């Protein structure tokens with residue numbers, strides 16, 4: 001475990017509101033409980049439960065979103081999430097989040113993302129390189145920090161890229177707004193679009209125009225794909241040829257063949273898949289199958 005903690009890591013599948021510290025969630029919920037908006041003990045029980053089905057996961061996200069509504073909180077959780085990943089020696093992270101609107105508090109998708117960027121700017125415990133011009137490809141991962149006594153110590157550096165998520169509950173217009181926002185925010189490190197949300201909700205074709213527009217304009221696309229059995233959707237998503245897909249729990253023979261043929265990498269989430277019961281045990285997880293396939297490819301690169 002210590003070894004796992006200490007090696008430098010790359011994190012490609014982190015949802016902002018899925019990575020919040022429990023202590024922060026409980027603190028925010030306690031505050032909201034005092035105003036009568038929610039019952040704190042119910043919230044606490046749900047947060048501290050470690051295993052939950054996929055259906056329960058999405059109920060949990062609705063609860064989490066109740067306590068992370070305002071700009072200040074979005075900035076705070078962004079800061080904490082990046083600090084936590086850096087403390088585990090993640091050196092490159094693609095953080096994804098669904099830009100949200102809330103007229104009641106004057107939040108637009110843009111102002112939500114501005115709050116995320118504010119959060120990144122406010123981090124001072126580690127060096128955060130999140131704008132493309134922050135990246136000096138020749139610099140080591142650790143930069144130097146000099147304290148008042150002129151002692152020089154290496155500082156951790158984490159490279160952050162952002163993906164904007166489209167939630168499957170959204171409309172075609174919402175999705176298009178997210179893609180246009182992503183294009184406008186390229187300068188602050190937005191590199192792509194993710195399609196996520198409850199996989200049994202909506203039709204992915206609703207988002208096809210926005211995803212196609214994103215692709216035509218140079219944004220990378222990653223799709224949550226095959227998190228539940230849905231052969232038609234899996235085939236169509238692979239035909240769309242995204243840069244990456246997430247999960248792939250319910251792939252069958254043909255799907256794997258197509259995935260390999262198109263060379264589409266899979267973002268595997270072992271803990272998530274086991275905890276949500278999407279996969280019954282690690283022994284039968286498709287991770288091993290994909291690892292063997294990658295190994296074979298490396299051995300015979302032609």
Ligand SMILES: CNc1ncnc2c1ncn2[C@@H]1O[C@H](COP(=O)(O)O)[C@@H](O)[C@H]1O
Nearest residue numbers: 015016017018061097098165167196197224
């Ligand atoms: C467990 N597997 C999953 N499958 C699909 N979508 C998921 C997910 N886990 C998280 N999300 C998506 O990420 C949102 C929370 O982060 P943000 O509010 O965007 O930062 C959830 O509401 C859901 O849309």
